Amino acid sequence: MTETAVGNTVVESAAAQSKSQQAYAAVKARIVEGAYTPGYRLVLAKIAEDLGFSVVPVREAIRRLEAEGLVKFERNVGATVAGIDPTEYLYTMQTLSIVEGAATALSAPLIDSVSIARARAVNEEMRECLEHFDPVRFTALNQDFHSVLFEHCPNPHILDLVHRGWNRLASLRSSTFRFVPGRAQESVREHEALLQLIEGAADADTIEKTARQHRAATLDAYLAQAKQ
Amino acid sequence: MTETAVGNTVVESAAAQSKSQQAYAAVKARIVEGAYTPGYRLVLAKIAEDLGFSVVPVREAIRRLEAEGLVKFERNVGATVAGIDPTEYLYTMQTLSIVEGAATALSAPLIDSVSIARARAVNEEMRECLEHFDPVRFTALNQDFHSVLFEHCPNPHILDLVHRGWNRLASLRSSTFRFVPGRAQESVREHEALLQLIEGAADADTIEKTARQHRAATLDAYLAQAKQ
DNA sequence: AAGTACGAAATCGTATACGATAACTATGGA
């Protein structure tokens, strides 16, 4: 399953694929890009008509998306874009903190100075986004930043888990889980700290813990805000 | 998606499900239990006939299994039970070490003395298996042991990742990745050490690292053997 | 004897059709 990063969303290459795969990619893209928001009702016949396909491949695609947690499918009722309640959000973020931490630690020894420079440039752009208050682009760049670090990740399984988490979170872009400005500035600082650890060839444990904490802090910021 | 542990395999409850779900469970069970070994050719029409279903739900089931990595599907060629080469094995074990470590650490504070006692009993049985040389039962009990520890895991996403890894490994029961006797004895000792850490309310970091190393050591034992 | 090309069989990929189930609406009674 080859995957390529296009912008901030992770989609599969779409050349010479079966219709079920095309449908999968199409619906997934709409969810991740925010065209279909949580709660949106995915009527098989309607999607099939839109794409020019029959219902069978569409159905198959929806089922795959269900397996990834992007879609909720009820028997004889239908499919809707999966919402994500605070509990699900917590599960997803917690899992992401673990797999991102591991991915970062595994990738760190393989990152060359060119990649470091690219990551630093992305982070600099993120800093600028904060000044213009552009949360959407900030989020996209945040994924780009980490994508650069994960470019040479030696374990594709772990990388896949990271992407799944990202897609899951992406579906709520315009949802209730808001961008916390204070946290964003901290995030940029943490990125720089992480880069310095990698440059300095810090031990894997330290890098893993730092990367994990980076994600965990965002979760904590949300929880603190939710409490109020 | 409710899951129940039956013996050493993790299957979904099969009451009042759609045929595609039944087919999914049936084929998955056959793979996990070893009835279908890696390389086995899964002909849609044949499976459909065996189960008394039509091909469409079977096809859907196979696709889900493909998404979980248990089945390999080639366009216009067919589906086969996914083999697992040494590289895949490494990826799977590495990922498992990470998610099992996390699951253990998250569960540890919630494990009561009753569960500890049960886990210890299972471990004792494992020790006996070593004397009678019963690798199959040993493997099953090993999953039981960890299942007890994960009973109160607060994050179902992570638990799901653990189960996926187990299923992936289960499909190779009778394959080339062999049981390493020396490693098994060590494993029993590590289980006891882990239980003592949990009883002693050791800090999460220590527990996580110990649990992770427990899995990693099995991988190392395999790699050392493979090198020869 | 070996290689190539052609044809037949097997299998997947998708569309269409029909049955089953649940949600919705309207109507009648309290």
Add this chain to the structure above:
DNA sequence: TCCATAGTTATCGTATACGATTTCGTACTT
């Protein structure tokens, strides 16, 4: 006016049918 019930509609669930692609076997040529 509100609630219960029956009928209608929408949507999913599955089966069957047919077209597309690949693979395998056979015959022919060199």
